[in-house]
Amino acid sequence: MTHHHLADPLASARRIVVKVGSSLVTNEGRGLDEAAIGEWCRQLAVLSRGDAATGLGERREVIMVSSGAIAEGMKRLGWAKRPHEVNELQAAAAVGQMGLAQMYETKLREQGLRSAQVLLTHADLADRERYLNARSTLLTLLQYQVLPVINENDTVVTDEIKVGDNDTLGALVANLVEADLLVILTDQRGLYTADPRKDPAAELVGEARAGDLALERMAGGAGSSIGKGGMLTKIVAAKRAAGSGASTVIAWGREPDALLRLARGERIGTLLVAPTQKTQARKQWMMDHLQLRGAVVVDEGAASKLRGAGKSLLPIGMTQVQGVFSRGDVIAVRDITGSEIGRGLANYSSAEARLLCRKPSNEIAQLLGYSAEPEMVHRDNLVLTR
Numbered sequence: 545m546t547h548h549h550l551a552d553p554l555a556s557a558r559r560i561v562v563k564v565g566s567s568l569v570t571n572e573g574r575g576l577d578e579a580a581i582g583e584w585c586r587q588l589a590v591l592s593r594g595d596a597a598t599g600l601g602e603r604r605e606v607i608m609v610s611s612g613a614i615a616e617g618m619k620r621l622g623w624a625k626r627p628h629e630v631n632e633l634q635a636a637a638a639v640g641q642m643g644l645a646q647m648y649e650t651k652l653r654e655q656g657l658r659s660a661q662v663l664l665t666h667a668d669l670a671d672r673e674r675y676l677n678a679r680s681t682l683l684t685l686l687q688y689q690v691l692p693v694i695n696e697n698d699t700v701v702t703d704e705i706k707v708g709d710n711d712t713l714g715a716l717v718a719n720l721v722e723a724d725l726l727v728i729l730t731d732q733r734g735l736y737t738a739d740p741r742k743d744p745a746a747e748l749v750g751e752a753r754a755g756d757l758a759l760e761r762m763a764g765g766a767g768s769s770i771g772k773g774g775m776l777t778k779i780v781a782a783k784r785a786a787g788s789g790a791s792t793v794i795a796w797g798r799e800p801d802a803l804l805r806l807a808r809g810e811r812i813g814t815l816l817v818a819p820t821q822k823t824q825a826r827k828q829w830m831m832d833h834l835q836l837r838g839a840v841v842v843d844e845g846a847a848s849k850l851r852g853a854g855k856s857l858l859p860i861g862m863t864q865v866q867g868v869f870s871r872g873d874v875i876a877v878r879d880i881t882g883s884e885i886g887r888g889l890a891n892y893s894s895a896e897a898r899l900l901c902r903k904p905s906n907e908i909a910q911l912l913g914y915s916a917e918p919e920m921v922h923r924d925n926l927v928l929t930r
């Protein structure tokens with residue numbers, strides 16, 4: 545084994561989710577902080593483009609998760625106090641989201657970066673099929689070097705089915721796209737041993753293991769009336785992000801060049817290291833958590849490409865489909881002798897897969913009336929059995 549030490553979680557991160565909280569984005573509710581948003585967008589553009597001169601030659605894929613819709617909506621509606629009525633909160637979110645989207649669009653365009661608004665709900669992430677759709681949309685945007693700006697779709701979701709806070713949403717997005725790093729920018733310099741607003745003796749935690757229970761005892765709720773989650777949701781988010789192998793940094797949103805410095809490997813704020821690496825985390829998830837719904841049998845050519853060359857499974861290599869499964873279910877991939885090659889997420893249902901056996905991918909659209917992906921199981925969603 546050669547890969548004994550873990551790569552530096554900051555400098556090696558190539559896919560990064562950045563989350564900013566309401567109080568930062570809206571300047572404590574005073575209105576969208578154009579200068580702050582402009583600063584993050586400038587840094588995001590450098591990361592996305594790559595800039596050898598600043599020691600960031602390689603391009604990173606970046607996704608923004610931004611709060612602030614409700615706070616900004618309240619400001620625009622002239623509401624001084626946060627309403628309790630759900631419909632009023634939802635109305636405020638709808639008003640504020642316009643401002644958010646417009647601001648990010650403008651600031652990113654100034655940097656020569658294209659952006660896209662993505663509003664997600666809990667259901668989009670809980671349902672396997674919608675999950676895969678959201679995932680492939682986000683990955684497509686990244687592929688085209690578009691920066692997705694994500695928020696919860698507050699206007700349509702009711703309390704019971706809400707993600708509820710954007711720290712959690714950021715972690716779910718990190719899971720969704722299998723990010724390497726989640727950066728949570730907030731109004732404190734990181735996680736302290738106690739809420740620094742209440743305890744002046746509190747000290748900054750430099751580094752810890754994501755998921756360490758001692759962290760949860762340090763974290764309190766939101767310090768202001770603007771933010772939603774406080775530190776606890778950030779700690780829990782870090783644990784969740786670690787589930788897919790992403791480490792988390794909690795840092796001050798006004799720290800100069802925070803995103804660039806982090807990407808260069810500088811330690812800023814609190815680093816919560818994911819104990820398992822990405823590929824291992826995915827493998828565990830695929831092997832442990834899911835029951836198999838079915839299988840596809842592949843010919844020898846496909847089997848050797850999967851085993852040896854690290855390729856995706858294309859419909860043309862499939863000879864047989866077993867069981868009943870939906871798009872997004874975990875299925876086994878077997879060779880002609882019946883032995884398992886690997887497991888992965890099916891891009892097509894069993895009924896569709898039966899129609900696709902032995903067919904070239906350019907016929908998928910014609911056979912099914914639509915085409916989701918050219919692969920039956922994408923390499924990134926496939927784990928080889930040992």
Ligand SMILES: Nc1ncnc2c1ncn2[C@@H]1O[C@H](COP(=O)(O)OP(=O)(O)O)[C@@H](O)[C@H]1O
Nearest residue numbers: 565566730736738739764767771772773774775
């Ligand atoms: N242990 C802690 N370390 C740092 N901040 C803490 C801690 N416990 C509670 N907090 C509070 O959490 C707040 C940040 O959470 P929140 O207001 O939800 O911000 P955001 O809008 O960035 O999500 C801080 O202002 C702070 O008062």
Ligand SMILES: N[C@@H](CCC(=O)OP(=O)(O)O)C(=O)O
Nearest residue numbers: 566612613614709710772773
């Ligand atoms: N989706 C909500 C944000 C909710 C939220 O989690 O806020 P925060 O704790 O400030 O990140 C909004 O845009 O107002």
